[in-house]
Amino acid sequence: MSEPSREDLLRFRNVAEAIARETRAAVLAALAREVPHRLKADGSFVTDVDLHVEDLVRSRLREAFPDHGILGEERAEIASASDYLWVVDPIDGTHSLRHRIPLFGTLLALRCGERSILGVIDLPMLDRTYVGVEGMGAYRNGERIRVADVEDPADLEREVIATGERRQFVGAGKADGFDRLARAHGSVRTYCDCFGHALAIEGAVGAMVDYNLRIWDIAATEVLVREAGGLFRHVGRRGRPSPAEGKYDVVFGKPTVVAWVRDVVEGPEDRRRA
Amino acid sequence: MSEPSREDLLRFRNVAEAIARETRAAVLAALAREVPHRLKADGSFVTDVDLHVEDLVRSRLREAFPDHGILGEERAEIASASDYLWVVDPIDGTHSLRHRIPLFGTLLALRCGERSILGVIDLPMLDRTYVGVEGMGAYRNGERIRVADVEDPADLEREVIATGERRQFVGAGKADGFDRLARAHGSVRTYCDCFGHALAIEGAVGAMVDYNLRIWDIAATEVLVREAGGLFRHVGRRGRPSPAEGKYDVVFGKPTVVAWVRDVVEGPEDRRRA
Numbered sequence: 001m002s003e004p005s006r007e008d009l010l011r012f013r014n015v016a017e018a019i020a021r022e023t024r025a026a027v028l029a030a031l032a033r034e035v036p037h038r039l040k041a042d043g044s045f046v047t048d049v050d051l052h053v054e055d056l057v058r059s060r061l062r063e064a065f066p067d068h069g070i071l072g073e074e075r076a077e078i079a080s081a082s083d084y085l086w087v088v089d090p091i092d093g094t095h096s097l098r099h100r101i102p103l104f105g106t107l108l109a110l111r112c113g114e115r116s117i118l119g120v121i122d123l124p125m126l127d128r129t130y131v132g133v134e135g136m137g138a139y140r141n142g143e144r145i146r147v148a149d150v151e152d153p154a155d156l157e158r159e160v161i162a163t164g165e166r167r168q169f170v171g172a173g174k175a176d177g178f179d180r181l182a183r184a185h186g187s188v189r190t191y192c193d194c195f196g197h198a199l200a201i202e203g204a205v206g207a208m209v210d211y212n213l214r215i216w217d218i219a220a221t222e223v224l225v226r227e228a229g230g231l232f233r234h235v236g237r238r239g240r241p242s243p244a245e246g247k248y249d250v251v252f253g254k255p256t257v258v259a260w261v262r263d264v265v266e267g268p269e270d271r272r273r274a
Numbered sequence: 275m276s277e278p279s280r281e282d283l284l285r286f287r288n289v290a291e292a293i294a295r296e297t298r299a300a301v302l303a304a305l306a307r308e309v310p311h312r313l314k315a316d317g318s319f320v321t322d323v324d325l326h327v328e329d330l331v332r333s334r335l336r337e338a339f340p341d342h343g344i345l346g347e348e349r350a351e352i353a354s355a356s357d358y359l360w361v362v363d364p365i366d367g368t369h370s371l372r373h374r375i376p377l378f379g380t381l382l383a384l385r386c387g388e389r390s391i392l393g394v395i396d397l398p399m400l401d402r403t404y405v406g407v408e409g410m411g412a413y414r415n416g417e418r419i420r421v422a423d424v425e426d427p428a429d430l431e432r433e434v435i436a437t438g439e440r441r442q443f444v445g446a447g448k449a450d451g452f453d454r455l456a457r458a459h460g461s462v463r464t465y466c467d468c469f470g471h472a473l474a475i476e477g478a479v480g481a482m483v484d485y486n487l488r489i490w491d492i493a494a495t496e497v498l499v500r501e502a503g504g505l506f507r508h509v510g511r512r513g514r515p516s517p518a519e520g521k522y523d524v525v526f527g528k529p530t531v532v533a534w535v536r537d538v539v540e541g542p543e544d545r546r547r548a
Contacts, residue, residue, distance in 0.1 A: 095461065099434055099478045102400065126376065126400070160373055167460045179453070186441045187369065190463040204373045 002083050004117060012118050013133050015064045016108055020122040020129055022060065023053050023090070023106045027097075027124045037098050045094045050074050053090035053106060061086050068110075073216050085111045089216035093193035102126060103195035109219030119220030121194050121201075130198055132224035140202055145228040147203035149254045159206030159257055160187045162196035164213075169265075171212040172249055177265035181209065184264045197221045200253040201228050207253030207261045211235075218248050231255040235266060276357050278386060286392050287407050289338045290382055294396040294403055296334065297327050297364070297380045301371075301398045311372050319368045324348050327364035327380060335360050342384075347490050359385045363490035367467035376400060377469035383493030393494030395468050395475075404472055406498035414476055419502040421477035423528045433480030433531055434461045436470035438487075443539075445486040446523055451539035455483065458538045471495045474527040475502050481527030481535045485509075492522050505529040509540060 004012070030049040037047040054074045061070055062078075069080035072088035086108065091097055093104030102125030110118040117134040130145075132138035138145045150156055161181070163169075169178035182188050191199060191208070200208035201224045210217070225232040235249040251262045278286070304323040311321040328348045335344055336352075343354035346362035360382065365371055367378030376399030384392040391408040404419075406412035412419045424430055435455070437443075443452035456462050465473060465482070474482035475498045484491070499506040509523040525536045 095434065100476075101434065101473060101478050160369065160375065165461060165463065166456050179456075182440050182453075182456070187439060188464065189439065189466065192463065199375060202374075204375050 002112075004112060009117070009133050009136065012110055013131065013136075015060070016110070016118060016120045017129075017131060019057055019060045019108060020106065020120050020131075023056060024122050024124045024129075026053055026056055027091070027106065031097075031100070031125075035098060037094070045098055046074060047091070047094060047098060049097065050091045050094055054088055057086075057088045057090060057106075057108060071215065073214065083112050087111055087116075087216045087219040092217060093195070096193065096195075103191070103193065105194040105198070107194060107216060107220045109216075109223065111219060116219045116223040119223040121198055121220050121224065123195065123198060126195075128198065130201055130220075130224055132201075132220075132227040134223055134227070136227070138201060138224045138227035140198075145202050147201075147229045147254060150206065150256050153256060156206065156257060156260060157186060159254070160189055160199075160204070161185055161257070161261060162189055162191040162199055162205040162208040164192045164196070164210040165190055168192075168210065168212040172247070174211055174249070174265065177267060178211075180267065181261065181264050194221075197224075197252075200230065201225055203228070203230070203254060205253065206257035207251060209251045209261050209265055211249040213248045213250065215246060215248065218250055221250075221252065225252045231258045233258055233262060235262065276386075278391060283391070283407050283410065286384055287405065287410075289334070290384070290392060290394045291403075291405060293331055293334045293382060294380065294394050294405075297330060298396050298398045298403075300327055300330055301365070301380065305371075305374070305399075309372060311368070319372055320348060321365070321368060321372060323371065324365045324368055328362055331362045331364060331380075331382060345489065347488065357387050361385055361390075361490045361493040366491060367469070370467065377465070377467065379468040379472070381468060381490060381494045383490075383497065385493060390493045390497040393497040395472055395494050395498065397469065397472060400469075402472065404475055404494075404498055406475075406494075406501040408497055408501070410501070412475060412498045412501035414472075419476050421475075421503045421528060424480065424530050427530060430480065430531060430534060431460060433528070434463055434473075434478070435459055435531070435535060436463055436465040436473055436479040436482040438466045438470070438484040439464055442466075442484065442486040446521070448485055448523070448539065451541060452485075454541065455535065455538050468495075471498075471526075474504065475499055477502070477504070477528060479527065480531035481525060483525045483535050483539055485523040487522045487524065489520060489522065492524055495524075495526065499526045505532045507532055507536060509536065 037045045054072045069085040070078040089107040096104040105123040108120045119132045121130040196208045199205040232252040309321045311319045328346045343359040344352040363381040370378040379397040382394045393406045395404040470482045473479040506526040
């Protein structure tokens, strides 16, 4: 398998950052108008913004890396013989975008074989771009992110813990774990989608626990969390036949908080089974 | 009791808006530094930012309205013979500010007897200021807010419902109501503090349900919701001996959603008792 050189990584990053600037402009322009939406077969929403942004990303990636694969939420996969696979979620948080809740974003990641080597999360309405590259650190708007673990386990209660929506845990058969967490900690907040991910990447929340995800929801976060100094853990009880088909349950953030949250959500029995 | 003239209201609004500009600058300047915090007797946090901002607001109000009363979260009440009482929460969401979660704000309201006649919510990190004056409408960054009810009750499931943290409902003896709501709707999100209030004021969420609050948490929201065309309801099962002492449980937003959320959280039994 080809390992990217430092030069490769810098080129990938430059293209990804340029794409993020373009998608942000497209999203903000679209928000100035009405955004028609419709329900997808899985009950989630899609808007013309999702489709337009994904097409834009694909077109830029095809120009820059014609031999790489592309997998996105809204369009068919472009397979390739290359080890490189770009993974795109044009709008992560479509429900928020539709309601003009400013906590959605655009996700772009590059996978090499089984791991993410580059991740970008752009939050247009918050004016925040998170960029991480394997071995090169994680940055928010150009500023290096370094997350420290909680110093004292007693501080755990003073952290905020972010979660996806309860229905995601229901979908993963883990409603009981969500409810246990809500009772076990004083500050559990449903900061769903990439807003919660961004807060965990920069250490503003102690950890994020997010279930029933697709690869495009987690690929950027994985490398960003690790490069920021945090821990990224698959709970991993469910089969993942292929990136395009798999469902993922993940916990990430400050190591001590990640371990505690995982234990509470999964429970002792599940841990034995795992 | 004195009723404010239109001229009075305009003057109150101008002073309140000028104060919000000053508090925002003070908050943003403070965020550029480390923010030391300590626990208060009630287990919540206070920082030097809270104290500095409240002192700033009080000083400006004393200059402009020396005969009005002032009630704030962090300092002793300034009583007066006037019907006017300014109510201040210098930082609503201190826990968020401490963690650099950008969803906190400064709240300022003017009460005349038993009702709020002016409310300002300023969210410094989101660059949003909400201003509402009785009979004069609600505005976000100078743009009029008009919230419509859901057109079809079937659309209720597509709304987002905001809540305070579960521990607030525990404090109000209503943990069961919070848990019922989490199971009854697919998109219940803990957008606590004034961020959730702001989303309900502008109709981005269908309703916000927030329990175990003090007068400074709700006084601005009350007039903003009403002037935006929404419904503001006290659940009101608990005694409110005085504004300074009372605890408040409230639901507000689009009328159909408010009625539904209130029924779910309070339950049929409580409704009969109420």
